[in-house]
Amino acid sequence: MEFVPQARYLFSNSDSTGNTKNTYYGQAGLGFYRFAYNMDIGPFDVSGSTTNLGLSLGGGIIIRQSESRTWEIRPALNIIFDDGSTKYFTIVGGFSF
Numbered sequence: 001m002e003f004v005p006q007a008r009y010l011f012s013n014s015d016s017t018g019n020t021k022n023t024y025y026g027q028a029g030l031g032f033y034r035f036a037y038n039m040d041i042g043p044f045d046v047s048g049s050t051t052n053l054g055l056s057l058g059g060g061i062i063i064r065q066s067e068s069r070t071w072e073i074r075p076a077l078n079i080i081f082d083d084g085s086t087k088y089f090t091i092v093g094g095f096s097f
Contacts, residue, residue, distance in 0.1 A: 004031030023062040033080045054080040069097045
């Protein structure tokens with residue numbers, strides 16, 4: 001589970017009529033990452049959890065399909081400040097109307 005508030009900076013791409021079809025952005029956030037596990041292996045029960053501070057860096061594009069419908073693609077690199085400096089890459093996509 002992640003709790004990472006983020007700040008976003010928008011770059012817009014206007015056509016010759018001034019309409020903005022695609023909007024590009026960069027974003028960064030600092031927050032908490034919680035990892036929990038529970039495994040049953042034969043007679044053994046192994047479980048635990050940890051919460052660490054982390055950083056999320058990314059960007060994305062908002063594609064305006066119509067006046068009331070947009071698509072968004074948002075890749076990000078997540079860096080967790082634990083003993084091994086865990087890093088992973090995510091891609092989130094969606095639409096709003």
